[in-house]
Amino acid sequence: MRSADQFTIANKPIASIDLMEKAARAFVQSFLRDEFDTSKSVAIFCGKGNNGGDGLAIAHLLLANGYQNIKVYIINVSNKQSDDFAINLQRMDESRCKKVVINQPSDLKSLKADLVIDAILGSGLNKTLTGDYEELVQFINKQHKKVYAVDVPTGFFAEGKLPEVYNGIKAYKTISFQRPKINFFFPESAVATEKFEVVEIDLDEGFIQKQDADFQLIEESDIQNILRPRKLFSHKGTYGHGLIIAGNTDTMGAALLSSMACLHTGAGLTTACIPQSGLTALNTSLPEVMALPRDEYTRIEDPKKYQAIAIGPGLGTDPENEKLLESLILAKQPLIIDADALNILGERRDLIDKLSPNAILTPHMKEFDRLFGEHESWWDRVQSARENAKKLKIVIVLKNQYTFICLPTGKILINPTGNPAMAQGGMGDILTGIIAGFVAQQYTATDAAILACYIHGKAGDELAHEHFVVTASQVAKRISREIKILISR
Numbered sequence: 001m002r003s004a005d006q007f008t009i010a011n012k013p014i015a016s017i018d019l020m021e022k023a024a025r026a027f028v029q030s031f032l033r034d035e036f037d038t039s040k041s042v043a044i045f046c047g048k049g050n051n052g053g054d055g056l057a058i059a060h061l062l063l064a065n066g067y068q069n070i071k072v073y074i075i076n077v078s079n080k081q082s083d084d085f086a087i088n089l090q091r092m093d094e095s096r097c098k099k100v101v102i103n104q105p106s107d108l109k110s111l112k113a114d115l116v117i118d119a120i121l122g123s124g125l126n127k128t129l130t131g132d133y134e135e136l137v138q139f140i141n142k143q144h145k146k147v148y149a150v151d152v153p154t155g156f157f158a159e160g161k162l163p164e165v166y167n168g169i170k171a172y173k174t175i176s177f178q179r180p181k182i183n184f185f186f187p188e189s190a191v192a193t194e195k196f197e198v199v200e201i202d203l204d205e206g207f208i209q210k211q212d213a214d215f216q217l218i219e220e221s222d223i224q225n226i227l228r229p230r231k232l233f234s235h236k237g238t239y240g241h242g243l244i245i246a247g248n249t250d251t252m253g254a255a256l257l258s259s260m261a262c263l264h265t266g267a268g269l270t271t272a273c274i275p276q277s278g279l280t281a282l283n284t285s286l287p288e289v290m291a292l293p294r295d296e297y298t299r300i301e302d303p304k305k306y307q308a309i310a311i312g313p314g315l316g317t318d319p320e321n322e323k324l325l326e327s328l329i330l331a332k333q334p335l336i337i338d339a340d341a342l343n344i345l346g347e348r349r350d351l352i353d354k355l356s357p358n359a360i361l362t363p364h365m366k367e368f369d370r371l372f373g374e375h376e377s378w379w380d381r382v383q384s385a386r387e388n389a390k391k392l393k394i395v396i397v398l399k400n401q402y403t404f405i406c407l408p409t410g411k412i413l414i415n416p417t418g419n420p421a422m423a424q425g426g427m428g429d430i431l432t433g434i435i436a437g438f439v440a441q442q443y444t445a446t447d448a449a450i451l452a453c454y455i456h457g458k459a460g461d462e463l464a465h466e467h468f469v470v471t472a473s474q475v476a477k478r479i480s481r482e483i484k485i486l487i488s489r
Helices: 002-011 016-034 050-064 083-093 131-142 187-191 205-209 220-226 252-265 276-285 319-330 339-347 349-354 365-372 378-392 427-440 445-464 472-488
Strands: 042-046 070-075 098-102 115-119 146-150 171-177 193-199 215-217 241-245 269-275 290-294 308-311 335-337 395-398 403-406 412-415
Touching (some): 016 146, 050 115, 050 146, 187 193, 220 472, 252 269, 252 308, 252 427, 269 276, 269 427, 276 290, 319 335, 335 339, 335 427, 339 365, 339 427, 365 378, 365 395, 378 403, 378 412, 395 445, 412 445, 427 445
Parallel strands (some): 171 193, 215 412, 241 308, 308 335
Antiparallel strands (some): 395 403, 403 412
8 A cells, every 4th residue: 555655646646745635535524424523522643654644634624624622642752753744733733723742641641532533553563562652552442432543543453463462542443545454354353443444545546456466355346247147048057057965854944045045046956955854844945946865875976967066054974974075075076065064074184185176165264273273363364275275276265254265376355245234043054055056157166256255245235224133044035136236237
């Protein structure tokens, strides 16, 4: 982002102080949407770098937008200051804004403001806070005020492994410029900021897109570029045959959910390989789905007749299911492997190296660690997923609030859709079925994973507008509608 700043300043051209003003305006627009009551008092803490310069510009703009009770705290614990900070400080001295200089944390006796804006330190930090900065931040946190952070909360690492103990600002919301910081997508960030929003500041987008980066963010336009409309004279054979090997005596719901998702994603034919005891439930709830009864002797005689085979949801880990999974892996059939099939792989690590290229694994955190070893942080876990996807030439869909899709190329795609209302049993079964539905339709493993993760989360996002809790069945029934909306835009 620093390179993008410099490129924009040199080539747009625009003075750095004017780019800072744009950033401040973008921050204030977002802030005012949340905090439209201008009678509230605001404390703005400004370091002496460019993050602090943003804070000074924000103070001036809030005054211009009707806020009357604003106090700026200049954190004067360093002799260094940026040129743009100095310019904005001079501008502020000429305004009616109240200013307090903090030479040491003990200068700050109380904090009576309704709202706090954190513009102390920017995104370049790569070590935990110490000394005066740590003491100051701990004082602010103890006031339990509603804090808005400028670009990143002070003390938060924008990328890289996060410290085990976070001692930075605890923000209600972070308003980040042009791009989210990578670490916003890791669960450890929740202690630093409850939510984040990205605002455009007119950096050169062409320059940004040309940068080589391991991490890439999936956008709606990517989905629209991948999705294919259905054509005249196509038929059920055009859209492939998906096989869902799932369910057990006590877990037939997993098989039904995965099969339902595959069906609504558009596979021409869907077959559920389930125990005999589940046939009545399947025929009653999903008459469109065919059945392949599974018993202890079941083998998939001709796996190549299926364009997609998903295995694992609610399957169980008994020896017969282990043999079934092994037979499919040795048949060199690209598989979508989830849930109990992942647990079997965790016990039979010798099978991992035998996976066919373009197989798709869909683990959550614990399943991933059973496969590839314990990890101390999500940064380490994602890097491990990246390395194993590249080494094994497979796709690893590492599930969380923001799902990481790790590709054989070494790229890591971040899926931005999904929400806490979806924290319900069965959501992983739905995702597996969606992936199978797209693979059945001859989408590549990479494209199927991208589409499935995005549409799965998007369906949940739309449902969450109307429901406090979103169920897996609701998401499954929403899939086709979301595909239609995306492909029609």
